[in-house]
Amino acid sequence: MEPHDEIVAALLSVLEPLGGELRLLGRVADPLIGNASAKESYLFVPDLHLISPQRRAAFGAYGFNFEKKKLLARLLEPLARLRETWDVMGQKKLVTIQIGDFFDLWREFGHAAKPEEIDDETHGELRDLLYRGGFRNKPYLKATMLLGNHDTKRGVPLNEIPYTLKAMNRSSSGQPFLFATHGDAFDLMETLMPDWLSEFIVHFLGRLTPVNKYTIESWGKKSAKLNKPLGELKDFIMAPEHALGFEGEGAVKVEVGAALPKILARRTADPKGVTHGRFPDFYQALGDAAIQFPSCRRLRVVVVGHSHHAAMILCRPPGGGRPLLLMDVGSWIEKCSYPLDGGDVAIEPSAQLGVIHGNDVRLYQVRMPQD
């Protein structure tokens, strides 16, 4: 069985008994991805914005979708076991990246952050499955945890989480195809400095900035400027219902071995014509970096979160220009709407996952029966 199908089978082993299913929100299966390795499969877990039950009570209906069912943890359990099986066999590898805004310390604490007061068991199953199970004798995903703007409050993180600001796949050539970051960097940098695009390139992709300029603490302190005041967060978080820009005949059901459209993405020839997720800035930054730095010359895929608005955007400039695929992995909070292949429109809790294997990039929506 192909790795994509093994992952689908693992997810459906949980969903089908619950009456749930997977839908395909986006896919690009094309050599332009430029992934030279068939060994790794990459799993992307988007913004979760976890808060404690006590704090959730204060926020009313706000929160992490399907929390009572512990659905995400149930979905990740078979994947953690799959990772261990693959590791033992040695031929395949499951690499997980949580794309940031895992804990929402901004909502968890009204004033000064005291992450050490968060109970060890608060969302303990997700913490175990993603990054700390190895120290508790449990199967886990050993996830790379990206820093989101809600993961710290005034620069203070939950110290048990091994954060990084960005991640790239390991490549035997030293030239990765994949770049992942939370997605707030441009929003923050343009408020701080006039030459923010250059700053992003030299810090996130290249050389020549001073050492230790952006630590997790300093980045977190700066990113606090992006966050809304606490009083506005409740309304802000309850209102959105993201209409996912969708090209094609609707989201098809995903099953093991099912034929899927090879390209299901918003397509554009002009990177400046895309308004989603700072796409033009990523396009320019990666292009400039590719000229300056050898390690950036094969970057073709950017994976982000931050917007809570799942999307797959493929830019192929005419005349053989440099292509770029952006996958916004969405979130597990708020709602989304998108067309189904039968013609109906689904309006449901956002619950997205991204998966890459080889040159096949996919974005899934987890659907559950409406309560």
Place this chain on the structure above:
Amino acid sequence: MDKKAPFLAIAVFFLAAVLLFLPSCCASTQELVVIASPETRYDHNRQQLPQDWSLTIGAATETLVVPNLAQDRALAVPPPAWVPHSGDTGADGLPQARLSVLFSGLALPLQNAGEQAEEVSDRDDLSDFLGSGSLAKTGLEAGDMMGAAREEVERDYGAILGMLAAPATLAGMEAVLAWADEHGATTTFRIVDSRFPVTAFKNDRIAVAWGEFWFVLFAIPGSSGYSRLVVVPNPPGDQDFAGKRPAGS
């Protein structure tokens, strides 16, 4: 009696007090480096299987079998390959204390190439660790994703990586201090090491701060120059190691 005698005595007293106070005063201004848990410290090439080694305690020599680092839970679960203790449980029913993974530090001078062509060199593995940042706790095994490209690590850490590969600089404390002074790097001798009895490296270790890490150099008694390296995050996390005091003090 000489009228100056009391003043001389007072002056001598004050001078002695200053001289006595000075070392502790200066020592207290030095930063404290704590070599703590195995997952945070970097002390071996994570992409090469370490060799088993022997530990002599008194007249007895015991071979320590290094667990398979590919198994993430090696620290949490004593691998069956470890030599079992002669009593499985104590009188209270709890298991005997377990040994955790122990490495002697990365060999210095830093090697640029592995012995075999396919091996990852010590320098490349260390660069990979440094690129993951101080909060990325990957000291036991390299993470699945890179935190930074090679150019970035060279940008930020090229100078100290060069120093760690230079036998002349590693020859002794004076050479390291001179290098640190030239490069504006902070140094300290206040090092708490959770791995070995402190006396084993007494006066033969120095830590140099660079970027997000402390680079702790060790000289083994009887050998010339610094020959082992351990890297720890700077700052070490949210614990106030310097402020810790014995209970009740």
